[in-house]
Amino acid sequence: KRIYFQAGPTTLPKEVMEQAKEEWDDFQGTGLNIMEHSHRGKHYEDIHEQAKSRMRLLLDIPDTHDVLFLQGGASLQFAMIPMNLISQGKTAKYVLTGSWSEKAFKEAKRIGSSEAVITGKDSEYRTLPKMDYVPSDSDAYLHITSNNTIYGTQWQDLNTFTHPTLIADMSSDIMSKPFSVSNYALIYAGAQKNLGPSGVTAIIIRKDLLQDHENVPSILSYAVHAKNKSLYNTPPVYSIYLLNLVLDWVDRSGGVAEMEVRNKKKADVIYNAIDRSNGFYNGYATPESRSLMNVTFTLGNSDLEKQFIKESEENGIYGLKGHRSVGGFRASIYNAVPQESCESLAEFMDHFQEKYGK
Numbered sequence: 001k002r003i004y005f006q007a008g009p010t011t012l013p014k015e016v017m018e019q020a021k022e023e024w025d026d027f028q029g030t031g032l033n034i035m036e037h038s039h040r041g042k043h044y045e046d047i048h049e050q051a052k053s054r055m056r057l058l059l060d061i062p063d064t065h066d067v068l069f070l071q072g073g074a075s076l077q078f079a080m081i082p083m084n085l086i087s088q089g090k091t092a093k094y095v096l097t098g099s100w101s102e103k104a105f106k107e108a109k110r111i112g113s114s115e116a117v118i119t120g121k122d123s124e125y126r127t128l129p130k131m132d133y134v135p136s137d138s139d140a141y142l143h144i145t146s147n148n149t150i151y152g153t154q155w156q157d158l159n160t161f162t163h164p165t166l167i168a169d170m171s172s173d174i175m176s177k178p179f180s181v182s183n184y185a186l187i188y189a190g191a192q193k194n195l196g197p198s199g200v201t202a203i204i205i206r207k208d209l210l211q212d213h214e215n216v217p218s219i220l221s222y223a224v225h226a227k228n229k230s231l232y233n234t235p236p237v238y239s240i241y242l243l244n245l246v247l248d249w250v251d252r253s254g255g256v257a258e259m260e261v262r263n264k265k266k267a268d269v270i271y272n273a274i275d276r277s278n279g280f281y282n283g284y285a286t287p288e289s290r291s292l293m294n295v296t297f298t299l300g301n302s303d304l305e306k307q308f309i310k311e312s313e314e315n316g317i318y319g320l321k322g323h324r325s326v327g328g329f330r331a332s333i334y335n336a337v338p339q340e341s342c343e344s345l346a347e348f349m350d351h352f353q354e355k356y357g358k
Ligand code: PLP
Pocket: 008, 072, 073, 074, 075, 076, 100, 145, 147, 148, 149, 169, 170, 171, 172, 190, 191
């Protein structure tokens, strides 16, 4: 029994691990691991294309957008986006809702004209700020972070933002709920939360942004990667192989709409345990900004924190320690985390409160 709430690098569905194990030393009767096949050969190419089509199908990606699989994590996107998309006379605009958006903004400032136009920092990133930014002709783009992994906040509706060049870091909630891709010019996500293992980053980019620039190195150019169908250099074959299996699992499980139903049910169980505790537990995020992916909370009596972790582990529940910058606890409940794990956690929280809450 694995009751595991670690924020990363990866939470994989059990079925995916079983299939990967089965195919480990004999991929489709070839006697080789898929990693041993040429990345220009038919076996791998089929996987590469299948992974892209599954992304398209599951997220209903229109023909106006391309799907890329790159390396370097979401952090490389923090740099690639401004390198490719800030042109002369334009300014990149950032919405700051946590450490990851701060990091994205910091990279942009190193590269070109950039400005933070909205920030939620005043609330210690407990609540999402009002999104009242009015687009300007001089904007290179507007960058948001859909789910703030560390603070446990999440924009509740991804279809409400309007900007002609809207960019979103969806690393920690892509594939967790349906949204309209056509609202976005570029979406990126390090795979290691809902898509598979680290080592591959999914990018969904509107085709009009695929312009090559002389001063951008080829390996950092979206246009070069798109032209080469994400095979400009050796791709992370095994990561993409696993990502493809994860997408197949999402599809067989009922697709992204079903993921949302499950994720809401999972998150409810833990938020309810927090809310009925009368201050024994306190949610870090304000209720209207709560994330379905990362449930963050603290103990009213912080002296009990070590005991909480100790006893949770004695009960077979792992990975609850909060991010070092926020403290407290974080239950990351990505797509692959089952309902039963959330119920076990809520039950443990109730028992812990009964024991120490008097
Ligand atoms: N953006 C968000 C929202 C994240 O949660 C993370 C990592 O947890 C990153 C960016 C950084 O991703 P990577 O480690 O793939 O560079």
